[in-house]
Amino acid sequence: MFKDDDLIAEPGKKFSYTTHGFTLASAVLEKASGKEFKKLVEDLTFQLGMRHTTLDVNKRVIPNRTKQVAILLFCYVEVSCDSVCFSYYMRNDKHTLENCPEVDNSYKWAGGGILSDVADLLTFANAILYRYPSSLKIIVAETFVSQN
Template structure:
């Protein structure tokens, strides 16, 4: 999935947050379950009573959406 991606830096020299692990886990869950990741999340969160929890879709307007903060801006 990521084998052809260039490294950002030499391993062990820098830190850069990515969602590669999350992307990989979602692909594994889809393969194992035969369901789309979105459907898996919806089913699990609904079972937990979390009826207002959704995956983030950047193109959709979600009132009161929490935004990520880039900590590098505060250095």
């Protein structure tokens, strides 16, 4: 996907967040563990008791999922406004709640496809700080690189 792209900087010299970077990290995790990223996330969230954290999968209705914000600027006569999808869910012609047409976001789960709530995020942060302190050392060491 991005193997022929130029590097942003020499490794260790600059930090730059990218979804592709996290996608690559998830591929490394899969290779090292022999498990799919989905299974790794499910195992970790189960072990930590993070009951409100899940991968962003469009096939099921997820309780308390926030709606995406969209502004309708124009509604053409040819398009029925009722059938246009402005959130994760829509009402069909029988006014039953259903998922919008699926978009497969699994390729970017690691870079921004995990849904959670504040309590579970706190649980995750505490796990890094107190349960897996060696992870914190790695994160801090990699975060504080020269920005010259």
